[in-house]
Amino acid sequence: MTDDALRLHAGRYAYNVYEDKCPTRQVLERLADKWALLILDRLETGPQRFNGLKREIKQITQKVLTQTLRKLERDGLVTRTVYATKPVTVEYALTALGATLTETVAALAHWAEQNMDAVAAAQAAYDAQEARQAELQKRVHRL
């Protein structure tokens, strides 16, 4: 068995995100970002201009939007096209590679919307339980 075959057998792929030295870690790190996910999700419906994205993704700053777009561009997930209008127009769009991600990204980004009520209930229960424990601690301390 070759080395590659071994790794393919053991880890399903030649790469393994569970390994810290694996380059996939850096890629996952970039995808596992609130803003990157929202941008990719927003581009699913078609190309968008810089300020269009900034307007729709509430609370993102110009700096962070630029940074995130650059990273996505470097990883080959989005393209950046400059039109020589006056003033310039810049359009961002998904690449074919980026498009392979959108379904997954959309699922994750919108899971929160669909399950918000359940999450909120869980949080309330957790916090109530924590408060009860804290109360117990105080009583024990008094003894």
Place this chain on the structure above:
Amino acid sequence: MTDDALRLHAGRYAYNVYEDKCPTRQVLERLADKWALLILDRLETGPQRFNGLKREIKQITQKVLTQTLRKLERDGLVTRTVYATKPVTVEYALTALGATLTETVAALAHWAEQNMDAVAAAQAAYDAQEARQAELQKRVHRL
């Protein structure tokens, strides 16, 4: 049209992650985390002990693992069960709610493994292009 109906019509759901004040943002923020994704993915195959997770998710520290597990527990995605062995055994497992996420999480976590080569190629092309631009800048500067 009621307020809710309006929002359902405009945003597909009553919640909208694109809004900064929406509670779904915080949930997405917690999911959009490298470690949270790896933990959820790891739990898909069944309950895991604390140190088991720590061992398999390479490079995660005890502190971060604890923090992340607490957040996931608070959001109702994982359960924490303590067994009164000596010393104690703590087992983490997915809740039903958490289980609804694993397919999506797995897709995202492993997308990197499957597309690493394409991403690496894109990065190389991007970096080469950048280097060329920098070279041009130096020449312009000399004039």
Place this chain on the structure above:
DNA sequence: CGGCATCCATCCTGATACTG
């Protein structure tokens, strides 16, 4: 084993000002 508490470095973010 499965944590918590503390300290410290640093990375990231927000705010602001300027440009082609």
Place this chain on the structure above:
DNA sequence: CAGTATCAGGATGGATGCCG
């Protein structure tokens, strides 16, 4: 319009030591 540059400070992460 679509950025770049800079700087202060707040959150975050690692290292370490202790505990039931």
